[in-house]
Amino acid sequence: MGPPKKRIAFTADRPTGCLHLGHYIGSLLSRIDLQAQYESFVMIADTQALTDNAGDPGKVIRNVHEVCKDYLAIGIDPAKTTIFVQSCVPELFELTSYYMNLITVARLERNPTVKAEIQQKGFSESVPAGFLCYPVSQTADITAFKAELIPVGEDQLPLIEITNEIVRRFNRTYNTEVLLEATAVLSSVQRLVGIDGKEKAGKSLNNAVFLSDSEETIREKIFSMYTDPDHIKVSDPGKIEGNVVFTYLDAFHKDKEELESLKSQYQRGGLGDTVLKDLLNGTLQNLLRPIREKRASISVKDIDDILWAGSEKAQKIACETLREVRNAIGINYTHAIR
Amino acid sequence: MGPPKKRIAFTADRPTGCLHLGHYIGSLLSRIDLQAQYESFVMIADTQALTDNAGDPGKVIRNVHEVCKDYLAIGIDPAKTTIFVQSCVPELFELTSYYMNLITVARLERNPTVKAEIQQKGFSESVPAGFLCYPVSQTADITAFKAELIPVGEDQLPLIEITNEIVRRFNRTYNTEVLLEATAVLSSVQRLVGIDGKEKAGKSLNNAVFLSDSEETIREKIFSMYTDPDHIKVSDPGKIEGNVVFTYLDAFHKDKEELESLKSQYQRGGLGDTVLKDLLNGTLQNLLRPIREKRASISVKDIDDILWAGSEKAQKIACETLREVRNAIGINYTHAIR
Numbered sequence: 204m205g206p207p208k209k210r211i212a213f214t215a216d217r218p219t220g221c222l223h224l225g226h227y228i229g230s231l232l233s234r235i236d237l238q239a240q241y242e243s244f245v246m247i248a249d250t251q252a253l254t255d256n257a258g259d260p261g262k263v264i265r266n267v268h269e270v271c272k273d274y275l276a277i278g279i280d281p282a283k284t285t286i287f288v289q290s291c292v293p294e295l296f297e298l299t300s301y302y303m304n305l306i307t308v309a310r311l312e313r314n315p316t317v318k319a320e321i322q323q324k325g326f327s328e329s330v331p332a333g334f335l336c337y338p339v340s341q342t343a344d345i346t347a348f349k350a351e352l353i354p355v356g357e358d359q360l361p362l363i364e365i366t367n368e369i370v371r372r373f374n375r376t377y378n379t380e381v382l383l384e385a386t387a388v389l390s391s392v393q394r395l396v397g398i399d400g401k402e403k404a405g406k407s408l409n410n411a412v413f414l415s416d417s418e419e420t421i422r423e424k425i426f427s428m429y430t431d432p433d434h435i436k437v438s439d440p441g442k443i444e445g446n447v448v449f450t451y452l453d454a455f456h457k458d459k460e461e462l463e464s465l466k467s468q469y470q471r472g473g474l475g476d477t478v479l480k481d482l483l484n485g486t487l488q489n490l491l492r493p494i495r496e497k498r499a500s501i502s503v504k505d506i507d508d509i510l511w512a513g514s515e516k517a518q519k520i521a522c523e524t525l526r527e528v529r530n531a532i533g534i535n536y537t538h539a540i541r
Numbered sequence: 542m543g544p545p546k547k548r549i550a551f552t553a554d555r556p557t558g559c560l561h562l563g564h565y566i567g568s569l570l571s572r573i574d575l576q577a578q579y580e581s582f583v584m585i586a587d588t589q590a591l592t593d594n595a596g597d598p599g600k601v602i603r604n605v606h607e608v609c610k611d612y613l614a615i616g617i618d619p620a621k622t623t624i625f626v627q628s629c630v631p632e633l634f635e636l637t638s639y640y641m642n643l644i645t646v647a648r649l650e651r652n653p654t655v656k657a658e659i660q661q662k663g664f665s666e667s668v669p670a671g672f673l674c675y676p677v678s679q680t681a682d683i684t685a686f687k688a689e690l691i692p693v694g695e696d697q698l699p700l701i702e703i704t705n706e707i708v709r710r711f712n713r714t715y716n717t718e719v720l721l722e723a724t725a726v727l728s729s730v731q732r733l734v735g736i737d738g739k740e741k742a743g744k745s746l747n748n749a750v751f752l753s754d755s756e757e758t759i760r761e762k763i764f765s766m767y768t769d770p771d772h773i774k775v776s777d778p779g780k781i782e783g784n785v786v787f788t789y790l791d792a793f794h795k796d797k798e799e800l801e802s803l804k805s806q807y808q809r810g811g812l813g814d815t816v817l818k819d820l821l822n823g824t825l826q827n828l829l830r831p832i833r834e835k836r837a838s839i840s841v842k843d844i845d846d847i848l849w850a851g852s853e854k855a856q857k858i859a860c861e862t863l864r865e866v867r868n869a870i871g872i873n874y875t876h877a878i879r
Contacts, residue, residue, distance in 0.1 A: 249872065250638060253639070253642055253870075253872075254641070254642050255642075257639075257642035257643055257714065258714055260715075260870045260871045260872065261871060263872075264871050264872060264874070267874070288874070290872050293631060293632075293634070293635050294631075296631070296634035296635045296637070296638045297631050297634040299634070299638065300588060300634045300637065300671065300678070301591070301595075303592070303669065303670045303671030303674065304591055304592050304593075304595035304669045304670075304671035304672070305595055305669070306669065306670050307666070307667045307668055307669060307670065308646070308650075308668045308669075308670050308673050309666050309667070309668070311670055312646075328645070328647050329645045329647070330645055330646045330647070331641065331642045331643070331644065331645060331646075332641045332642075332644050332645065332646050332649055332673075332674055332677060333638065333641030333642035334642070335646050335670075336641065336670055336674070339670060340638070376595065376596055377598075532591075532598045533598045533599060533602050534587065534591075534598065534601075534602060534628050536602070536605070536626070
């Protein structure tokens with residue numbers, strides 16, 4: 204008997220842009236902890252990104268390397284975490300196809316996460332079939348690796364519910380225990396707002412601080428941050444709530460005591476935005492400099508090697524799960540035809 | 542320069558039962574002509590059959606061999622026609638996934654063929670996602686082989702429309718000519734009714750004459766055929782319309798002159814059902830005896846060898862098309878990662 208098998212954690216990102224500070228505190232940091240405790244898989248979900256970017260595949264494909272660079276730069280260690288590209292594991296397509304028969308269209312249409320995204324993306328009546336069905340392909344991604352721990356934001360809980368519904372239906376229908384139910388591990392971190400105070404931050408809105416931003420860009424973004432529009436003179440009392448500089452200081456400034464005293468001073472009046480922005484700039488430059496330097500040291504060949512090795516490993520595992528799934532369904536025929 | 546490339550014809554059957562006389566005159570016979578003129582592919586659509594048989598995969602899997610036996614018994618020649626199994630060509634799953642992003646859910650829901658099937662199968666609000674989307678996987682099947690000629694019944698025309706919509710959208714979106722539009726080749730033969738006169742004939746209704754039926758079963762089925770319920774005494778005038786024995790004689794009896802004279806006699810009165818049924822029995826026994834004998838001569842190993850070789854050939858072609866499709870989209874990365 205060997206040592207007890209480590210449980211498996213699975214996360215993924217759609218490569219539609221570089222990763223930013225919101226990803227960093229919301230999800231990336233926790234993966235460093237995960238890889239220490241669990242066998243970890245991190246998937247670059249290029250195929251899933253195509254479900255709403257079919258017309259702009261270049262954006263997706265360019266960002267596969269960028270996202271991988273971000274992973275390595277923040278400390279995801281390919282020796283501990285299998286980093287791989289979704290489209291390089293074609294077994295996932297076949298698993299998806301079997302799972303598609305175990306869930307109804309109506310159930311997919313009731314999914315609140317996808318419903319909200321459909322509204323947000325303005326699809327209205329033109330929802331691509333692939334987009335409606337991406338939770339099924341996500342089920343394939345998770346189950347292929349027998350992952351049990353899925354770190355997610357609260358808005359993604361309905362996706363894990365769908366995964367588990369399909370898992371239970373599969374196991375019941377084919378009288379098997381091949382597939383494992385997954386547990387959502389909720390992030391305790393609140394979603395980080397954009398530098399303009401908008402809830403959604405990202406490349407298209409140009410309102411996020413990216414892990415790859417230059418020193419100057421970071422400074423510019425911080426100095427353009429939304430604060431308190433009524434705080435005009437230094438002596439005016441200022442508001443903390445909705446003040447993006449404080450939101451970011453709360454998220455990234457280590458000295459919480461100093462921060463509390465600055466908040467009091469700001470509310471009383473007598474503290475200028477520039478002082479706070481300088482403080483935040485120092486904090487973020489210290490955080491992002493080593494990440495940027497690590498990023499710059501990674502060659503295209505490094506990335507290729509890591510993605511190749513990760514995808515090869517992921518494919519072997521997915522292939523084995525697919526074999527089990529086919530056996531459970533009974534589509535295995537004789538050895539002669541597959 | 543070699544000889545001009547033959548155009549490609551593609552047909553498929555869902556293996557949910559043995560093939561019957563309706564398949565024979567509606568589709569199977571025409572494939573003998575097709576294989577003489579075109580490069581032909583015939584697919585046993587096990588994966589598609591699972592879209593509405595996920596709970597009974599055994600039915601599908603058992604019938605893969607039976608359907609292949611039927612093909613060989615009626616004269617589909619593996620030297621001219623590539624016979625293969627859908628699930629043995631996993632490239633089709635990946636193609637499906639890319640095409641799913643190029644068609645909307647609303648468009649799939651408007652498809653009259655699928656709408657009719659949903660009603661017929663009593664799915665009501667519980668349509669499996671895989672079933673709604675099977676026309677997309679059908680598009681993958683057709684385009685993977687660059688098939689241009691698709692023999693179909695009239696009820697399947699909307700499926701070819703969907704195929705061509707996806708083909709045009711793909712070629713336009715990715716600025717390519719990789720995919721070919723398909724032409725539906727309409728069968729001139731009317732759908733053959735069941736022996737009970739019902740429009741739909743098949744195994745579950747036990748109202749079809751199967752190519753594999755024994756001599757005795759054929760005779761029994763013919764003698765139970767629906768004729769004219771008002772034609773009680775031999776001397777009574779009888780109706781031709783809706784009289785299944787005449788429908789089958791029209792479809793299978795070679796001597797049309799004899800048949801016309803029998804019809805006149807029947808309508809006038811003085812011709813008994815037994816005489817007609819004996820005539821039909823002779824006709825069908827003559828047709829089906831050599832098919833049944835050929836069927837009995839085929840070993841499991843023959844079938845395995847044919848399906849293996851056909852699936853291997855089909856996979857090579859699908860793999861090449863998938864490569865072209867990935868190149869057109871641009872998901873080819875460096876050689877290093879796939």
